[in-house]
Amino acid sequence: MDRPEVRDLVYFVAVAEHRHFGRAAEKLGIAQPPLSRAISRLERRMGVRLFERTSRRVDLTPAGEVFLRESSRVLDALDGAVSRTQRAARPRRLILAAPAGTDVGLLAEVLAAYRREAQAVHVEVLFTTEQGAAVRAGNADAAFMCSSDDLDALDSADLLDETPVALLPAAHPLAARTALTLPDLEADARYRAQPPPVGHDELLDRVALGELVVLTGASAARRLGASVVAVPVQGVPANRIVLAWPHNSRSDALAGFVATARAVAGAVRAG
Template sequence: MTRKSSFITVEVMKRLEVRELEYFLAVADTLHFGQAAERLGIAPPPLSRAIAQLERRLGRPLFKRTSRRVELTAAGQILEVEARAVLRSLDRAILRTRQAGQPVLRIATPPGTGAGLLRDLVRGYVTTFGGGSVELVFTREQTSAVRDGRADVALICSSDDLSGLDAQTVTTERPVALVPSDHPLAGRTAVTPADLLRDRAYRAELPPVGLDALVDLVATGQLIAVIGDSAVDRLGHHVVAVPVTGLPATEVLLAWPADAHDTRVADLLDLIELPQRRPA
């Protein structure tokens, strides 16, 4: 019996261009070819031809087009997610390449970080590597700043998303309630969450403000809040920090990209006495 040879035809598709992904995402964002073309600074016909060419190359329709509306197909929804990830990775690669060899270590930290911890980290690094060797990036999106390359390392809470990051514990914060100095709870040695819930000024979720504004809100009687005890030394005379029982302590971590291999981050970690690291 004669066996016929099996042939497998492999179609090698030319690698997509960044411009094509940007055109596609402009339409995906607006679901309107005219608006997308205006955003891109081109005429609608070339944009339509570019999308049609992209669809032919992929062998799948990316948009459902009618006279009234434009919608993403199932294939288009998948490409939207993947294209955004590709462009983010490319932006990060470009930023890291431009910053390669720079002596300055950029630390992302939220406004109002406890002065003691931040002071020790920065002063320890500057003492070892000289003035101008550290730059602080103040943001409430520390992990995003590290992931997109705006910062090299970040101070975060252990509850933050650590995907794609390595981390090391630098301190543990115990919860304290901030109350006005003339508040009935100010003289207590400790309070419970139940004590706080009975006060109408208590907010379990902190407002999106810095520590100074937070202290002002508490001092004026508009807020009672729970924070970590590292910030106690910045409260002033009109706000009291009372330990809270029944709430867990919070670990403060240094986090950096797992694939960074940055010697500056390694130098900072060498200055920290707690060597236990957390993998991504």
């Protein structure tokens, strides 16, 4: 079978997202008949039906669901490759994605140590709640993340383990405890095992207002106000801070930054 072209994937994803040939054609800026013919030709070449078509609706077949996931990954990887190639033509620098609003203690130590290296390049920090997506899209060269985050298509280095803590409103009945367990937290309807994808300041505001009880890493406790309390949680594995970067990256500047981050984290653990 001939390999599908990038245009085939773009056409397929547009129809899959809109579930309508007319709307997909409008988004793509082409007429509907050529789009319909292109999808039919793709199905014939692959030997599988990707869509179930009716007079009212277009739905993905099970094979189409799989092809949508794989096509999206290919297109995302292509976009990332273009972005990284374009950046390679610019003056040397690294873009580092970091969680928005969280404690920057380790990040600051790593940056300070890296800047002292003879071969260091300029580092820009991109604060975002979607660090992994920024790296995969080519908008960042590396990212500080948690081991529980989506590390698909990324290589990573373990840095530090964080003690799990629960963030509670100061007036919460459990706020005065010296330690908690998961059953303690799960009894509260406001409890969430994973923080919502918001910045640290908004997260603390939601906890302080009594909307949320959440499990997070101990570094988050360094920026609490009087309205939020952090209580250690027993029986929960430590969350690991990792540095992640594109799989099989060959950037010398990135390799130097990773080595520095590992050295700094090792010194922190030893100290």
